[in-house]
Amino acid sequence: MDKKLEAIVKELQSKFSATAEEFRGEVHLIVKPENIVAALTYLRDEQKFELLSALTASDYFPQTAPRFHVVYQLTSLANNLSLQLRAPLHGEDPRLPSAAGVYGSANWRERELLDMFGIQFDGHPDPRRILMPEETEGHPLRKDYPLGYEEPQFSFNYEEIGSLKPFAKE
Numbered sequence: 737m738d739k740k741l742e743a744i745v746k747e748l749q750s751k752f753s754a755t756a757e758e759f760r761g762e763v764h765l766i767v768k769p770e771n772i773v774a775a776l777t778y779l780r781d782e783q784k785f786e787l788l789s790a791l792t793a794s795d796y797f798p799q800t801a802p803r804f805h806v807v808y809q810l811t812s813l814a815n816n817l818s819l820q821l822r823a824p825l826h827g828e829d830p831r832l833p834s835a836a837g838v839y840g841s842a843n844w845r846e847r848e849l850l851d852m853f854g855i856q857f858d859g860h861p862d863p864r865r866i867l868m869p870e871e872t873e874g875h876p877l878r879k880d881y882p883l884g885y886e887e888p889q890f891s892f893n894y895e896e897i898g899s900l901k902p903f904a905k906e
Contacts, residue, residue: 751778776788788810803826836860852867
């Protein structure tokens with residue numbers, strides 16, 4: 737791990753009770769959901785992580801505690817550093833404080849997470865769907881979302897798939 741990054745990780749561990757993991761040269765910090773905005777603010781203001789490179793989530797269904805990890809990928813252009821924060825969330829009512837006040841780009845990305853995963857962001861300035869129509873039920877990137885696809889037709893299942901297709905009647 738980079739020496740500059742190591743000092744930042746130790747600081748986050750002491751200030752925000754974060755736990756650190758390193759995998760293939762990347763540092764991942766698990767931060768409690770209630771501390772995520774404070775940790776992001778600290779990284780932006782004190783450590784010059786001025787860019788929220790990515791904001792996404794992982795679904796660990798059927799595991800429910802935690803079911804989701806909200807992943808914040810941060811970049812310090814001034815120090816040439818990259819750091820990932822993760823906030824674990826339970827599956828029953830996944831909620832997290834909004835980071836839109838800390839990083840402006842979090843606004844749209846949090847709306848995408850609401851739309852695709854059903855993760856609510858408390859204090860978000862515009863909490864409505866952005867990718868799917870308002871009347872859509874469910875959240876397509878959840879692992880328990882019904883797939884609803886048609887099996888591809890190959891030479892070995894040609895008759896079986898053909899029997900399921902609604903061909904025009906003669």
